[in-house]
Amino acid sequence: MSLTVYRKAHFNAAHRLYRKDWNDEKNFEVFGKCSNPNYHGHNYELEVGITGKIDPTTGFLIDMKLLKDIIKEEIEDTFDHKNLNVEVLEFKDLIPTMENIAVVIWNKLRSRIEKKFNITVKLYETPRNFVIYNGN
Ligand SMILES: Nc1nc2c(c(=O)[nH]1)N=C([C@H](O)[C@H](O)COP(=O)(O)OP(=O)(O)OP(=O)(O)O)CN2
Numbered sequence: 001m002s003l004t005v006y007r008k009a010h011f012n013a014a015h016r017l018y019r020k021d022w023n024d025e026k027n028f029e030v031f032g033k034c035s036n037p038n039y040h041g042h043n044y045e046l047e048v049g050i051t052g053k054i055d056p057t058t059g060f061l062i063d064m065k066l067l068k069d070i071i072k073e074e075i076e077d078t079f080d081h082k083n084l085n086v087e088v089l090e091f092k093d094l095i096p097t098m099e100n101i102a103v104v105i106w107n108k109l110r111s112r113i114e115k116k117f118n119i120t121v122k123l124y125e126t127p128r129n130f131v132i133y134n135g136n
């Protein structure tokens with residue numbers, strides 16, 4: 001019997017969608033207002049799903065306190081109130097779209113969560129724009 005537990009988190013971050021090898025006009029053409037050279041921010045809402053089996057000894061699939069701590073250490077402490085382009089190493093040469101952010105988040109969580117669990121990352125960049133990534 002397989003189940004999925006979820007933990008919600010959020011972070012505020014600034015970013016700019018642009019390519020360094022394009023000028024401002026070309027970046028505006030492709031990325032629109034999100035290419036603003038002075039950056040802009042979003043209130044990101046994150047949902048992390050962990051899929052696995054219930055441990056009969058504890059009744060836990062995973063200890064939610066452990067999951068909370070991993071999300072705080074790996075995601076919130078790294079992204080919250082940061083400029084993603086400037087302050088987060090992973091986006092030095094990677095455009096911080098919600099798709100790329102979701103993949104970076106998934107990889108960070110994967111490095112901390114036991115391999116017997118599957119991980120799903122659902123990331124809202126705005127109340128109406130979101131992405132789901134499960135490593136496939
Ligand atoms: N495929 C992607 N497209 C876009 C991304 C992205 O990450 N992946 N990002 C952006 C912007 O950064 C932002 O998410 C969109 O901002 P905005 O247009 O303001 O979005 P809203 O949902 O608030 O727009 P409404 O007009 O209020 O619905 C753009 N594209």
Ligand SMILES: [Zn+2]
Binds near residue numbers: 034040
């Ligand atoms: Zn944006």
